[in-house]
Amino acid sequence: MEQSSFSSEPLSDREEDYRFLHSMLMEKKLQLLFKIHEQLRRFEKRSPVAVQKHAASLASEMEEELLVQGNSDEVKELLVLVSKPTFKSLLRVHDTVAQRNFEPTLPPIPDDAMEDEEDSVKIVSLVKTKEPLGATIKMDKSTGAIVVARIMRGGSADKSDLIHEGDELKEVNGVSLKHRKPKEILPLMACSQGDIKFKIIPGSSNEDMPFNIKKFFVRALFDYDPVDDPAIPCKDAALAFKRGDILRVVSMKDNTWWQACCLENGSDRAGLIPSKQLQGRRVALQRPKALFKPRLIKTPDDEKEFPVTEDEDYGAISGIHIAGLRRSFRLGRKSSAAMKGVRFRRWSAEAHGTICSPTYIEVIPYHKEPKHRHRLVVLVGPGGVGTTELKRRLVISDPDHYGTSVPYTTREKRKQEREGVDYHFVSVQKFEEDILNQRIVEYGQYKGHYYGTNLDAVHRVMAEGKVCLLDVHPSKIGCVYSFEFKPYVVFVKPPRIEELRLTRRRAKFVCDEENTNQVRIFSEEDFEDMIDLAEIMESLYGHLFDKVIVNGDIAAAFRTLKADLEKMEEAEVQWVPAEWICSTPTKVWRSCSHLTSWI
Ligand SMILES: Nc1ncnc2c1ncn2[C@@H]1O[C@H](COP(=O)(O)OP(=O)(O)OP(=O)(O)O)[C@@H](O)[C@H]1O
Numbered sequence: 001m002e003q004s005s006f007s008s009e010p011l012s013d014r015e016e017d018y019r020f021l022h023s024m025l026m027e028k029k030l031q032l033l034f035k036i037h038e039q040l041r042r043f044e045k046r047s048p049v050a051v052q053k054h055a056a057s058l059a060s061e062m063e064e065e066l067l068v069q070g071n072s073d074e075v076k077e078l079l080v081l082v083s084k085p086t087f088k089s090l091l092r093v094h095d096t097v098a099q100r101n102f103e104p105t106l107p108p109i110p111d112d113a114m115e116d117e118e119d120s121v122k123i124v125s126l127v128k129t130k131e132p133l134g135a136t137i138k139m140d141k142s143t144g145a146i147v148v149a150r151i152m153r154g155g156s157a158d159k160s161d162l163i164h165e166g167d168e169l170k171e172v173n174g175v176s177l178k179h180r181k182p183k184e185i186l187p188l189m190a191c192s193q194g195d196i197k198f199k200i201i202p203g204s205s206n207e208d209m210p211f212n213i214k215k216f217f218v219r220a221l222f223d224y225d226p227v228d229d230p231a232i233p234c235k236d237a238a239l240a241f242k243r244g245d246i247l248r249v250v251s252m253k254d255n256t257w258w259q260a261c262c263l264e265n266g267s268d269r270a271g272l273i274p275s276k277q278l279q280g281r282r283v284a285l286q287r288p289k290a291l292f293k294p295r296l297i298k299t300p301d302d303e304k305e306f307p308v309t310e311d312e313d314y315g316a317i318s319g320i321h322i323a324g325l326r327r328s329f330r331l332g333r334k335s336s337a338a339m340k341g342v343r344f345r346r347w348s349a350e351a352h353g354t355i356c357s358p359t360y361i362e363v364i365p366y367h368k369e370p371k372h373r374h375r376l377v378v379l380v381g382p383g384g385v386g387t388t389e390l391k392r393r394l395v396i397s398d399p400d401h402y403g404t405s406v407p408y409t410t411r412e413k414r415k416q417e418r419e420g421v422d423y424h425f426v427s428v429q430k431f432e433e434d435i436l437n438q439r440i441v442e443y444g445q446y447k448g449h450y451y452g453t454n455l456d457a458v459h460r461v462m463a464e465g466k467v468c469l470l471d472v473h474p475s476k477i478g479c480v481y482s483f484e485f486k487p488y489v490v491f492v493k494p495p496r497i498e499e500l501r502l503t504r505r506r507a508k509f510v511c512d513e514e515n516t517n518q519v520r521i522f523s524e525e526d527f528e529d530m531i532d533l534a535e536i537m538e539s540l541y542g543h544l545f546d547k548v549i550v551n552g553d554i555a556a557a558f559r560t561l562k563a564d565l566e567k568m569e570e571a572e573v574q575w576v577p578a579e580w581i582c583s584t585p586t587k588v589w590r591s592c593s594h595l596t597s598w599i
């Protein structure tokens with residue numbers, strides 16, 4: 001400019017430029033632009049937030065209302081204003097800014113699930129119901145992505161088959177899940193109206209289940225309440241159950257948490273349960289205290305020398321002769337030799353790692369037909385707990401329905417005894433042949449004579465159409481653990497020591513103090529031994545027990561036992577161990593047996 005002031009340019013041209021510049025600056029539009037600019041600068045400092053992101057649609061709704069509403073001058077003026085194209089454009093611009101929607105608009109994506117071939121992103125729409133979706137999510141620690149951790153079988157997500165375990169969630173109802181934590185995502189779904197729309201990238205782990213477990217049932221051998229389980233990944237998705245419940249396992253994909261439905265509650269919706277492997281580990285960490293009590297251990301070389309005692313009073317009761325109630329073979333379970341024997345077995349079992357974890361046992365449905373024989377009922381429990389007493393009460397309560405097997409012996413028949421009523425009197429040779437042929441469930445020797453329970457005697461009772469009650473040491477359950485006998489095993493458990501003291505004050509039992517066969521009242525040590533033995537029996541054989549009955553009050557225990565047996569007999573479907581039918585565990589169980597040892 002300064003250089004030009006010394007130039008020879010004529011004055012009239014400069015005046016003309018000046019006037020042009022002046023008139024342009026005085027232009028009303030430019031003045032307005034300056035004002036807008038100043039206002040915007042002021043607004044910017046206050047970081048304004050839009051009150052309403054959909055002003056354009058609100059204005060058109062208002063326009064419709066006003067048209068219906070009336071004829072006043074104010075309404076007419078307002079209508080003219082909101083219907084102007086400039087005003088409408090202004091509101092649209094406002095909404096775009098408010099929504100920060102600066103990207104070009106893409107064509108709408110159809111509502112139905114469809115796959116984008118380029119980046120394999122899927123849009124999935126799930127109908128929102130009162131039921132939870134039945135899925136859990138987690139954050140992939142390495143990528144920070146939100147992925148579907150589990151799909152609960154039978155839930156709406158599972159039924160839709162649109163969303164699967166391992167899928168990565170990108171958006172929920174148009175809201176990006178980037179940098180969000182799983183707990184922030186649930187409210188997004190909760191507040192959505194109608195369908196929930198997910199943008200997902202399908203995971204690679206959507207292959208079929210490794211095994212067909214459509215019909216895989218187990219009986220739970222423990223109580224489970226997720227409320228008390230700090231390790232459960234999602235309490236809401238878990239399933240509580242009780243010992244003895246039949247569970248249909250629907251997914252074993254995860255080695256730690258299986259999915260199962262409980263047949264008792266009749267729901268198809270699966271919940272998480274600890275896998276056999278996990279529960280086995282947990283049990284191993286909580287071995288019963290009794291297993292760790294220091295004891296003096298001697299190998300019981302005299303274990304088979306069991307004493308025999310006659311028990312006349314049972315025969316005399318209500319005129320019913322109950323031969324099987326004679327304590328011939330379980331005898332000495334409370335003898336010192338037998339106690340040592342149990343302790344010895346306990347320690348050797350531990351040493352050989354044969355203690356079974358009470359987790360689950362595979363079962364199959366059994367439909368009893370009228371022509372089928374009754375199941376054998378096996379009562380087990382520590383010596384003196386009351387199995388004989390319960391057996392006696394059952395037979396007396398219904399002698400046509402319940403029966404006991406007549407024992408076998410090699411001793412001479414006494415004058416008043418009847419063959420096949422008091423005993424089956426057989427030769428030593430026959431008895432030993434039967435032992436070799438595994439016909440004898442349990443036997444002992446007393447004063448040089450054999451006494452034992454022969455399977456033929458059990459068959460005879462069953463053939464009469466009666467429920468045969470057998471009372472054996474739990475280690476002998478294996479002899480009848482087959483489809484032929486279909487044993488229903490009841491474990492009779494002592495109550496707490498305080499209750500034992502109270503209830504057994506007048507009770508007498510046959511003890512084997514150095515083979516004197518004395519009858520005496522229970523001592524404090526007997527109670528402790530009974531409780532210890534019960535604990536050991538449960539830990540060693542608990543997986544074989546169908547029912548556990550605590551014998552505190554005898555009348556209550558008897559009522560419970562009778563009601564349970566009746567319920568079992570009347571049940572349309574009875575669940576029996578799969579191994580009775582398939583000599584080896586089914587394919588499914590085998591395929592997961594690497595997880596832990598088969599019980
Ligand atoms: N709940 C109970 N309350 C009081 N007395 C009981 C109860 N249960 C059993 N008894 C009594 O305890 C004694 C031992 O019971 P029982 O003979 O039935 O034991 P058991 O389990 O068969 O042991 P074993 O086979 O070693 O004799 C008996 O006198 C019986 O009447």
